[in-house]
Amino acid sequence: MKIIVDAFGGDNAPLEIIKGCAMAVEKFDDVDIILTGDEQTIRKVAEENDISLDRMDIVHAPDVITMEDHPTELMKSKKNSSLALALRLLADNEGDAMVGAGSTGAMLTGATLIVKRIKGIKRPALAPIMPNATGMFMLIDCGANADCRPEMLVQFAHMGSVYMKNVMGVENPRVGLANIGTEETKGDELRKATFALLKDEPNLNFTGNFETRDIADGGVDVLVADGFTGNIILKTYEGVASMLSGKFKGVFKKSLLNKLGAAVMLKDLNEIKKSMDHNEYGGAPFLGVKKPVFKAHGSGKAITICNAIRLTREFVQSDVIGKIEADISGAADKSED
Amino acid sequence: MKIIVDAFGGDNAPLEIIKGCAMAVEKFDDVDIILTGDEQTIRKVAEENDISLDRMDIVHAPDVITMEDHPTELMKSKKNSSLALALRLLADNEGDAMVGAGSTGAMLTGATLIVKRIKGIKRPALAPIMPNATGMFMLIDCGANADCRPEMLVQFAHMGSVYMKNVMGVENPRVGLANIGTEETKGDELRKATFALLKDEPNLNFTGNFETRDIADGGVDVLVADGFTGNIILKTYEGVASMLSGKFKGVFKKSLLNKLGAAVMLKDLNEIKKSMDHNEYGGAPFLGVKKPVFKAHGSGKAITICNAIRLTREFVQSDVIGKIEADISGAADKSED
Numbered sequence: 001m002k003i004i005v006d007a008f009g010g011d012n013a014p015l016e017i018i019k020g021c022a023m024a025v026e027k028f029d030d031v032d033i034i035l036t037g038d039e040q041t042i043r044k045v046a047e048e049n050d051i052s053l054d055r056m057d058i059v060h061a062p063d064v065i066t067m068e069d070h071p072t073e074l075m076k077s078k079k080n081s082s083l084a085l086a087l088r089l090l091a092d093n094e095g096d097a098m099v100g101a102g103s104t105g106a107m108l109t110g111a112t113l114i115v116k117r118i119k120g121i122k123r124p125a126l127a128p129i130m131p132n133a134t135g136m137f138m139l140i141d142c143g144a145n146a147d148c149r150p151e152m153l154v155q156f157a158h159m160g161s162v163y164m165k166n167v168m169g170v171e172n173p174r175v176g177l178a179n180i181g182t183e184e185t186k187g188d189e190l191r192k193a194t195f196a197l198l199k200d201e202p203n204l205n206f207t208g209n210f211e212t213r214d215i216a217d218g219g220v221d222v223l224v225a226d227g228f229t230g231n232i233i234l235k236t237y238e239g240v241a242s243m244l245s246g247k248f249k250g251v252f253k254k255s256l257l258n259k260l261g262a263a264v265m266l267k268d269l270n271e272i273k274k275s276m277d278h279n280e281y282g283g284a285p286f287l288g289v290k291k292p293v294f295k296a297h298g299s300g301k302a303i304t305i306c307n308a309i310r311l312t313r314e315f316v317q318s319d320v321i322g323k324i325e326a327d328i329s330g331a332a333d334k335s336e337d
Numbered sequence: 338m339k340i341i342v343d344a345f346g347g348d349n350a351p352l353e354i355i356k357g358c359a360m361a362v363e364k365f366d367d368v369d370i371i372l373t374g375d376e377q378t379i380r381k382v383a384e385e386n387d388i389s390l391d392r393m394d395i396v397h398a399p400d401v402i403t404m405e406d407h408p409t410e411l412m413k414s415k416k417n418s419s420l421a422l423a424l425r426l427l428a429d430n431e432g433d434a435m436v437g438a439g440s441t442g443a444m445l446t447g448a449t450l451i452v453k454r455i456k457g458i459k460r461p462a463l464a465p466i467m468p469n470a471t472g473m474f475m476l477i478d479c480g481a482n483a484d485c486r487p488e489m490l491v492q493f494a495h496m497g498s499v500y501m502k503n504v505m506g507v508e509n510p511r512v513g514l515a516n517i518g519t520e521e522t523k524g525d526e527l528r529k530a531t532f533a534l535l536k537d538e539p540n541l542n543f544t545g546n547f548e549t550r551d552i553a554d555g556g557v558d559v560l561v562a563d564g565f566t567g568n569i570i571l572k573t574y575e576g577v578a579s580m581l582s583g584k585f586k587g588v589f590k591k592s593l594l595n596k597l598g599a600a601v602m603l604k605d606l607n608e609i610k611k612s613m614d615h616n617e618y619g620g621a622p623f624l625g626v627k628k629p630v631f632k633a634h635g636s637g638k639a640i641t642i643c644n645a646i647r648l649t650r651e652f653v654q655s656d657v658i659g660k661i662e663a664d665i666s667g668a669a670d671k672s673e674d
Contacts, residue, residue, distance in 0.1 A: 146525035188483035213572035216580030235550035243553030
């Protein structure tokens with residue numbers, strides 16, 4: 001299969017992106033890469049760092065979309081950017097999937113406008129895989145759609161469930177609705193209306209409302225939220241985790257004695273770090289568009305890109321898109337956006 | 338002043354409540370207490386534990402409202418509960434303020450229906466004081482109102498600001514709107530409409546949108562949210578903090594060697610614990626009702642109750658209610674609910 005990678009997206013582009021692609025190509029015999037970006041720079045960086053470009057094609061893209069560009073510039077002044085070109089190649093069936101570590105907003109807008117939605121899907125969603133005490137879970141949506149209607153959340157539930165089952169190997173994924181209490185009557189109007197739909201929804205293991213107090217403990221495989229709430233959850237999660245980790249790190253380094261104390265349990269402390277490491281799961285699939293698009297962490301290193309390519313390979317092989325189409329077709333008949 | 342305390346609310350009632358009241362009475366010459374609850378039990382517990390009931394009146398209440406009772410039972414089958422009675426005494430001006438550690442929902446409903454709203458206030462709000470890296474901040478609303486309109490959030494901003502200034506001693510409190518990005522155009526419709534109102538609001542130090550990623554680092558004194566979002570933030574915060582603390586604690590106790598390692602930095606580790614301790618700030622004022630009502634943490638011990646009484650004393654002395662009335666009167670003229 002051919003995976004298109006935006007070589008110029010992310011904090012560590014292009015070096016770590018190219019490195020990650022080389023790792024993936026070496027690991028997976030069936031994966032070829034198309035890199036988009038400034039060809040001369042890619043070749044130079046590869047040469048300087050002794051990275052083989054075997055089984056990697058380069059499609060030259062002179063522009064780069066930055067965090068400062070408005071996402072819609074992808075269609076205008078930045079239509080020859082590495083990201084826009086990657087998405088156009090995907091839309092034109094030049095590749096099977098696309099991976100990028102650049103601006104989330106630009107990727108979302110580009111994927112929606114260029115690759116386009118699956119028929120019947122009202123809104124594509126950004127769905128990061130996050131660590132918890134028992135492994136990981138998916139939070140869907142996480143910022144693609146600030147204002148949602150109940151039927152959109154139902155579609156998120158289906159898409160998340162299909163992905164977790166087929167890509168992450170979770171048998172009969174438990175789907176929870178992020179809410180402020182567990183009883184059916186809890187929450188705002190959006191939650192109440194969504195609960196009423198979800199509880200009667202076929203082909204879904206809906207386990208009810210889920211309080212974010214329990215988010216880190218596990219208990220749910222797919223956590224459904226509107227994009228505003230999902231993004232709030234994601235950022236609060238990251239903020240608190242980073243603050244507390246920082247406090248502990250500060251204590252461990254405070255004095256020579258503390259350093260010695262921490263040194264004896266370094267291996268165990270690293271286990272905590274690893275369990276909280278977002279890079280472990282590579283990032284977030286973007287669900288609801290016609291072809292697999294995967295957002296890798298912007299700060300990701302080569303291993304993150306390689307993981308993202310691994311997951312994207314599964315995304316393609318397990319035909320998640322076809323399964324979402326099949327799963328959603330009933331709901332799509334009911335109403336069109 | 339007279340502070341009415343629900344002696345039968347909270348996980349550790351009545352013993353820790355009575356103890357906390359005794360601590361407060363000893364600490365503050367100007368505070369007398371009215372305890373509501375089963376008189377015989379209160380006297381028995383006090384005697385058995387050698388707690389003086391000096392400057393504490395008891396108003397006998399035969400019933401207790403539990404977590405299982407619907408909050409509206411306060412007005413019906415549980416109108417002689419310790420909580421309903423405490424709120425009625427407050428409404429009847431038998432005391433200056435009320436403190437309770439029982440069911441938040443029942444306290445909110447009771448305060449709104451029995452003590453009633455300040456004229457012009459659309460919705461009272463629950464506003465916990467939470468720890469962050471630089472001290473503490475207020476999150477308002479935190480669950481009293483799941484569905485909010487922009488003008489309600491503007492009132493939350495004012496009430497929070499008045500409280501933080503007058504009770505917590507924060508000069509010119511920075512008010513942020515909890516949002517998923519810092520730019521003015523970010524967020525859902527509610528956030529955009531609220532931002533537009535807040536930026537032109539007089540008597541308010543509105544510092545713009547605030548991302549919950551930064552919540553634990555500080556940077557804001559009053560964080561404004563609808564009750565749904567606020568409750569999601571609160572519970573995600575608590576959940577992640579508790580999970581991570583648990584992971585570290587697990588490592589510290591994992592082996593004899595680890596125990597020794599942790600022992601050398603015990604004092605510093607306890608500092609982290611203390612900085613994350615919700616009991617430090619006692620709980621959450623309930624802002625927008627005619628008289629001071631303060632929700633103490635349900636799991637609080639005597640010191641929590643004593644802290645809650647200390648803050649409630651400030652709440653009364655600084656005339657927060659009068660200042661909210663004055664601050665809100667302009668906005669109240671515009672529309673009535």
